[in-house]
Structures are given as structure tokens and as C-alpha cells.
Amino acid sequence: MASDDQGVDLLWGARDKPARPPRLALTVDRIAAAAIEVADAEGMASVSMQQVAARLDVTKMALYRHVASKAELVAVMIESAVGEPPDLGAVPGGWRPRLVAWSDLMREAWRRHPWLPAATTGERMTGPREVGWTESAVAALDGTGLDGGERMDAVFLLSGHIRNTQSGATAGTQPWTAEKQLRTILHEHQDRFPALHEAARSTNGAPRDNGWTFGLDRILDGIEVLIERRRAGTTG
Amino acid sequence: MASDDQGVDLLWGARDKPARPPRLALTVDRIAAAAIEVADAEGMASVSMQQVAARLDVTKMALYRHVASKAELVAVMIESAVGEPPDLGAVPGGWRPRLVAWSDLMREAWRRHPWLPAATTGERMTGPREVGWTESAVAALDGTGLDGGERMDAVFLLSGHIRNTQSGATAGTQPWTAEKQLRTILHEHQDRFPALHEAARSTNGAPRDNGWTFGLDRILDGIEVLIERRRAGTTG
DNA sequence: ACACCCAGTGTCCGACGGACACACAAGTAT
DNA sequence: ATACTTGTGTGTCCGTCGGACACTGGGTGT
Incomplete structure (x- = not known):
């Protein structure tokens, strides 16, 4: 002092x-x-x-x-x-690496403050830095051929996934994250939930990350499909 | 009395x-x-x-x-x-129509009770019907070649998206949903948020649904990419 | 007739967000 | 110097919250 x-x-x-x-x-x-x-x-x-x-x-x-x-x-x-929004201009490789970098930065900020996901839900005021983060991600999609609404929807989808997977707040939302007692319940009621039981059994030993990596890859793949489709001239 | x-x-x-x-x-x-x-x-x-x-x-x-x-x-x-979980066995066309049907049903249940998204976040007890809904969705992915963890992650991704887009609870999360005052703020600070400003301008007049349709299509496309990749024998 | 049981009552507690009147300092104008 | 204003922190009060606990009054089983 x-x-x-x-x-x-x-x-x-x-x-x-x-x-x-x-x-x-x-x-x-x-x-x-x-x-x-x-x-x-x-x-x-x-x-x-x-x-x-x-x-x-x-x-x-x-x-x-x-x-x-x-x-x-x-x-x-x-x-x-939330901190200052990042400048992704220096990230090479186009929109996808840019969004990955953005996601990592956002996840890191939210990891430092585990209450952020919970605090940023519901109707509330939005500050300039928060808008700046969104700006940063939307800018990463410039030149992809997506229209404005699509770019914003894509960012919303991505940031929603970050919130959902981040740090315990909504982590307990899905049954298999409550690990212990749920695993026993699933075991006791395996006749009632056969698909879940089989899924829990056949999960390979990959380290669980709350679905973060899986979801990120699926979302980016899905966006890529749309971008490619646009580039090919199809309107769908 | x-x-x-x-x-x-x-x-x-x-x-x-x-x-x-x-x-x-x-x-x-x-x-x-x-x-x-x-x-x-x-x-x-x-x-x-x-x-x-x-x-x-x-x-x-x-x-x-x-x-x-x-x-x-x-x-x-x-x-x-949440009501009784649905039986999707009668839905024809494989996993994708099944998940679409599941999403619609879940969205409808949550639309009837707009407090559900907010109430189902955080650490809490999970009841059999809720597990039943998950069971139903995981079962829809049977036979896709995804392993158990992937099937569960996919369902988590999908239900998270439903929660994020559903009915006002987290709808205010992203700046552009606060419509009125944000639109003016964006207008006043268009030099500070050029990408957002341009995106808001170039949004075609499609009816906004909070990113629901966009996100659903992207997620399912992304899952489809993975399934096809697996089917083709690539390990990625 | 009796005791027991138990669903519903009444009262109390600490913590919460917030309204409001006050105390008290530091200028500033006279 | 003296009064007035202004800005900043204090003290007290209110209604509401979730919940603990002792009580009561109407069955029921014996």
C-alpha cells in the first residue's frame, strides 16, 4: 500500500x-x-x-x-x-482462424471471471467494450459473402456456445455433467434410458471439455458449409 | 372465504x-x-x-x-x-429430421413456459423427464457412427442453442437484440463499430428469429459434415 | 376416552435492495 | 470572517426474501 x-x-x-x-x-x-x-x-x-x-x-x-x-x-x-476487445487483424488464415482466436480470448476472459456467463444473461445494459467484442467477431466474417444478419447470427451462435460450455454456470445443465450421482442413476435406470446408457458406455476416453471443442468444430464447420455454398453461387 | x-x-x-x-x-x-x-x-x-x-x-x-x-x-x-419426452421413432428420414422434430417440440414446451430457459441453468437437480428428453435426442443419433461422447456433445450443443435463442431470457444477451436504443447507439458510434454498423445495414429484411433458424441449420450442417467424414472412413 | 400424529399457523431471524433524512467537510460568495 | 451551497458518506427505516421452530387443532387408532 x-x-x-x-x-x-x-x-x-x-x-x-x-x-x-x-x-x-x-x-x-x-x-x-x-x-x-x-x-x-x-x-x-x-x-x-x-x-x-x-x-x-x-x-x-x-x-x-x-x-x-x-x-x-x-x-x-x-x-x-470483459476487458478490451481484441484486434484480430494480425491473425492470418481468414475468418476461421480469426474466430478460433476470438473464441479462445473470450473463453480466457470468462475463465478468469467465472461469474461472467451467468451475469451476462437476461435483459440488461450493454457497454461499449462488450459491443466491441461483438464488433471484433463480426469483422472477422467480413468478406465471407454472408450478409449482415447472418454474420451477426453466426457470432451470436458462437458466443452462446462459449457461454453454455463455460465454467460451471450452465455446465450442470446437461445431465451427464453432474457426473457422479447421475452416472449411478443412469446405471440404475439403464432400461429407461438405453441410448444414454449406451452412449455413456461407448464414450471413448477423450478428455471431457464440456463439449467445447466438439461444439466449436461443428459450428465452424457449419458456417464453412454455408460460406462455400454461397461462394458456389447457390442461394440456399 | x-x-x-x-x-x-x-x-x-x-x-x-x-x-x-x-x-x-x-x-x-x-x-x-x-x-x-x-x-x-x-x-x-x-x-x-x-x-x-x-x-x-x-x-x-x-x-x-x-x-x-x-x-x-x-x-x-x-x-x-417440460412434459413427457417425445418418442421420435415415427419420424422418417433419419437423424436430421428427428433432431429437427425434437428441437421444435422442445422449443414449443419452452415457449409455453418462458421461464424454463432461465430456470434450467446452473447447478441443480435433474429429474427423469428432463433426462428423458436428452435420451430421446441421443437416441436420434443412433447409427450415425458418432461415438457416445460425440452424440452427447451434439445434443448438448443443440439444446444449448435452444436455450440461448429462446424467449427473451438470454435474448438480450447480444447487443443487436436490444433493438431500439442499441440501434441508435450503433448509429452514433458507427465509426467505432464499423463492421457491426455495416452488418446492421446490410441485413436483408428477413424476419428475425433471434438466430434460431440460422444456428439450427449451422449446427446440423456441422454435425452432418462430421457424420459424412466418419462414414468416409477419415478419422478426423 | 385417550393419546398420538401431522398438516397448517404464527412468529422470529438474518440478509437483501433501496428510500430518505441527516452530518460534515470543502469551496465560494458576500 | 461568515453564511450558503454542494458533494459524500452515515444511520435508520421499510418491505420482501428463504427458512427455523414452536405451536395448535382436527382426525384416527386404540
Whole structure:
């Protein structure tokens, strides 16, 4: 902390610069940073006005001088946590490697903040950085022959897949991710769910990644099919 | 209150039909039905123990005689709302029409209960009907040459896309769905988001469906590519 | 007649988001 | 110097949430 340095200054000199504000001024950025710390450490459910305020040694109502509501606080958290959107201009190889790079970057950002997938669902405000990420991905599809709506749908499809596979939030959504008890249930009711039972049995030992790689490859293959079809002149 | 009527009945007649249970017995099914009514009408946010109890003319604590917690109530709601999983055996044309039919049915069930997408995220209990829906979709991929893990990943991909595109819950996730104000923001900052601006401009007037059709076609195309590749004997 | 059982009630708790009035400092105008 | 404003954090209060716990009143089995 810089306050120690300040203390030395106060003792040995610079006495004339009298009372530097003893506590850091409360700002939106400091509030967002504290909220992100709470969310990273204890999950989105623990992000309450009082928890965040406590981390700043401040009353919860003090926060309302800087954010209008909890929703706004969350919006600021998101905008801060997603980080600057990437510039994919330097990625060689066309749209597909570009989208792969974009996905990896987005996944990495979301991995650092596991609460992001959950926080970015539902009606809410959208900030410029978030739009910037979308811009970046849509730009990666420039020159593919897809029209604007298709490019945006493709990005939506891809980012939705990232959210779905990312970090536990929606990971429990599908039965086979609850591993232990579900595996036993599936075993007990194998007569009722024969296809699932057989699928669980015949899964080769490949490391599970929540369907991330599989889905990414399928989505990109599907987009590629469409692009090729367009390039070949077929309207379908 | 019906107690007044009962009082009259008790005074003036029908004395022999003594005390028909004056209120319907509280059961898990009635509780779940009431909760679903609340959720359908006013959204998942309005589903509180007191709201549900009020609809049944009962104290909230009475509900706890039948469900252990709110999470369990929600689990029962889901299990009841998803309905019986479909039998796709009669759908002709192989795996692809089968998955399309499955998707349509699932979408329809979720359209009837717009809170389902939001309620089925996160760690939670999974009921037999929900597993049954998955079973149904995985079974549709029998005989495609995909291994068990791939079949399950494919179903996860598809159902994730349904959730993402369904009914407003995550619909606001992507910037262009917030339509009005975003369109103006995009217009004001067109220098900052040129690709998005150009995409919004060049979108042909096709009716927007939140990317549902586009994503479905891409996903199925992508799966088809993999199946064909397997059939051709390539290991990739 | 009796005790037992148990579904539903009443009351209480801590945590939540938020409204509102206040305290208290730092300018700024007089 | 003195008053007025302005901006920032505090204290108190409210309604709602999920849930614990003790109670009660109407059956039923003996």
C-alpha cells in the first residue's frame, strides 16, 4: 500500500502538504474492482451491496452515490471484467482462424471471471467494450459473402456456445455433467434410458471439455458449409 | 372465504353430508401447478414461497411440509413443465429430421413456459423427464457412427442453442437484440463499430428469429459434415 | 376416552435492495 | 470572517426474501 510511504512523508517531511485524503476517494472504478474481487472469490451470489461496501470499509449506501442501482453496478463489473476487445487483424488464415482466436480470448476472459456467463444473461445494459467484442467477431466474417444478419447470427451462435460450455454456470445443465450421482442413476435406470446408457458406455476416453471443442468444430464447420455454398453461387 | 357458505350450510341444511374437506388437500402437484401459474404469468422472479402460498390460500410455511426448499420446488416445477419426452421413432428420414422434430417440440414446451430457459441453468437437480428428453435426442443419433461422447456433445450443443435463442431470457444477451436504443447507439458510434454498423445495414429484411433458424441449420450442417467424414472412413 | 400424529399457523431471524433524512467537510460568495 | 451551497458518506427505516421452530387443532387408532 502507498499509505506507508505517505506515513513516512508525514513523519520526515512534506508536512506542509497537510492532510492527504486519509481514505481513498470512492469511485466507480474502485467499487467495480471490489465487486469483481467478491465475485471472483465467492461467486456472483455473494455480490451484495453490503459485501462490496464492507470490502471498501464503507456503508452500503455510500455506493449509491456512485451507482444508481445494483443492476448498474453489475453492468460496470461486466464492462470492466470483459476487458478490451481484441484486434484480430494480425491473425492470418481468414475468418476461421480469426474466430478460433476470438473464441479462445473470450473463453480466457470468462475463465478468469467465472461469474461472467451467468451475469451476462437476461435483459440488461450493454457497454461499449462488450459491443466491441461483438464488433471484433463480426469483422472477422467480413468478406465471407454472408450478409449482415447472418454474420451477426453466426457470432451470436458462437458466443452462446462459449457461454453454455463455460465454467460451471450452465455446465450442470446437461445431465451427464453432474457426473457422479447421475452416472449411478443412469446405471440404475439403464432400461429407461438405453441410448444414454449406451452412449455413456461407448464414450471413448477423450478428455471431457464440456463439449467445447466438439461444439466449436461443428459450428465452424457449419458456417464453412454455408460460406462455400454461397461462394458456389447457390442461394440456399 | 368459503367458511361463510359452510356456516350457512351447517345452519340450514346439508347437515348429513358432514364435513367435506373444506379446502383441497395440499400436495406437491398442486404446489407445483400454482408455482408454474405464477411463473407463467409474472416471471420466475415473482415465484416466491409467499406468492405461491398465497395462490393456494395457505401460509408459506405450509409449503415446507411438502417441499424441502425453494430449490426443490423449482426442480419440481421444471420436471412438471417440460412434459413427457417425445418418442421420435415415427419420424422418417433419419437423424436430421428427428433432431429437427425434437428441437421444435422442445422449443414449443419452452415457449409455453418462458421461464424454463432461465430456470434450467446452473447447478441443480435433474429429474427423469428432463433426462428423458436428452435420451430421446441421443437416441436420434443412433447409427450415425458418432461415438457416445460425440452424440452427447451434439445434443448438448443443440439444446444449448435452444436455450440461448429462446424467449427473451438470454435474448438480450447480444447487443443487436436490444433493438431500439442499441440501434441508435450503433448509429452514433458507427465509426467505432464499423463492421457491426455495416452488418446492421446490410441485413436483408428477413424476419428475425433471434438466430434460431440460422444456428439450427449451422449446427446440423456441422454435425452432418462430421457424420459424412466418419462414414468416409477419415478419422478426423 | 385417550393419546398420538401431522398438516397448517404464527412468529422470529438474518440478509437483501433501496428510500430518505441527516452530518460534515470543502469551496465560494458576500 | 461568515453564511450558503454542494458533494459524500452515515444511520435508520421499510418491505420482501428463504427458512427455523414452536405451536395448535382436527382426525384416527386404540
